[in-house]
Amino acid sequence: MKNIKQKLIEKLKENYGTSIESVVEFQGTLTITVGKEKLKDICTFLRGDFDLYFDMCKDIVGVDYQRPDFRFEVVYNLYSIKNNFRFLLKIKLQETDLHIPSVVDIWPGVNWPEREVYDFFGIIFDGHPDLRRIYMPEDFEYFPLRKEFPLMGIPGSIPLPRK
Amino acid sequence: MGLMDKDGFLTTKLDTLLNWSRKNSLWPMPMGISCCAIEMMSFAGPRFDVSRFGSEVFRFSPRQSDLMIVAGTVTYKMAKVVRKIYDQMPEPKWVMSMGACASSGGMYRSYSVVQGIDLFIPVDIYVAGCPPRPENVLNALIELQKKIARNEK
Numbered sequence: 319m320k321n322i323k324q325k326l327i328e329k330l331k332e333n334y335g336t337s338i339e340s341v342v343e344f345q346g347t348l349t350i351t352v353g354k355e356k357l358k359d360i361c362t363f364l365r366g367d368f369d370l371y372f373d374m375c376k377d378i379v380g381v382d383y384q385r386p387d388f389r390f391e392v393v394y395n396l397y398s399i400k401n402n403f404r405f406l407l408k409i410k411l412q413e414t415d416l417h418i419p420s421v422v423d424i425w426p427g428v429n430w431p432e433r434e435v436y437d438f439f440g441i442i443f444d445g446h447p448d449l450r451r452i453y454m455p456e457d458f459e460y461f462p463l464r465k466e467f468p469l470m471g472i473p474g475s476i477p478l479p480r481k
Numbered sequence: 482m483g484l485m486d487k488d489g490f491l492t493t494k495l496d497t498l499l500n501w502s503r504k505n506s507l508w509p510m511p512m513g514i515s516c517c518a519i520e521m522m523s524f525a526g527p528r529f530d531v532s533r534f535g536s537e538v539f540r541f542s543p544r545q546s547d548l549m550i551v552a553g554t555v556t557y558k559m560a561k562v563v564r565k566i567y568d569q570m571p572e573p574k575w576v577m578s579m580g581a582c583a584s585s586g587g588m589y590r591s592y593s594v595v596q597g598i599d600l601f602i603p604v605d606i607y608v609a610g611c612p613p614r615p616e617n618v619l620n621a622l623i624e625l626q627k628k629i630a631r632n633e634k
């Protein structure tokens with residue numbers, strides 16, 4: 319019997335070969351980078367396939383790399399309870415196009431993690447039912463975990479009550 | 482205050498009497514926002530027993546309390562709430578800033594944490610530590626009582 323890792327890589331390559339950008343394994347964690355056009359299809363497939371059955375999206379993380387070829391990365395931490403297997407699914411984003419399809423209808427639990435990534439990086443999840451800020455005040459105008467945001471914030475951007 | 486034994490009465494100033502009664506029954510409003518609140522609980526609990534100093538009645542309603550213990554990291558978003566609760570407390574009222582976070586932002590030198598609650602409310606006493614030991618908070622309470630007895634604000 320093949321192990322789940324080989325099965326996953328094979329199935330993905332077979333079905334979505336063209337949109338897979340890289341498959342890397344580092345220190346026991348498998349990372350698969352895919353193009354964002356096929357993200358929704360791939361997620362539906364991973365969730366629905368009976369062998370793989372990735373029924374849990376534990377977390378969604380944003381990363382700001384500020385590289386010349388791409389700016390942001392969105393990382394999906396997918397876990398299959400049945401197989402006890404975890405891997406990271408990554409999407410690279412250009413600064414000019416911050417839209418990415420939402421996967422809330424596949425894993426309802428990622429509603430808040432997607433809001434968190436939106437709050438901190440300004441990445442817009444198309445199709446999210448309620449894309450509001452989650453941690454910062456709703457009238458805050460900046461995205462604080464972007465590299466250009468100063469550590470101490472922008473003075474006066476969040477008013478304090480009068481003394 | 483002077484006690485006159487043979488005549489059986491007591492002379493004092495009204496202010497002094499009021500302050501004496503206030504200082505011995507400070508009712509704290511536990512504004513427990515993060516980890517310091519755990520230390521504040523043990524300060525109220527049987528081991529350290531703040532009821533020895535008359536402050537065991539923790540009120541979760543600001544309208545019934547007169548000492549606000551701000552125990553924890555105050556973010557900008559929370560600052561409005563802290564201020565609102567402070568405003569709801571009846572006069573006279575005092576504020577204890579418990580721990581490094583409340584006093585100066587502590588280790589959170591960042592865009593989201595207020596660098597000291599004295600930027601938006603008046604603070605009467607600061608307690609150092611991350612978190613302060615309950616003895617330290619007791620000491621602050623005693624110092625605050627002395628301050629009230631001296632009629633300082």
Ligand code: SF4
Pocket residue numbers: 515516517518552553554579580581582583587610611612613
């Ligand atoms: S001072 Fe230390 S213990 Fe207290 S709230 Fe801050 S981090 Fe937590």
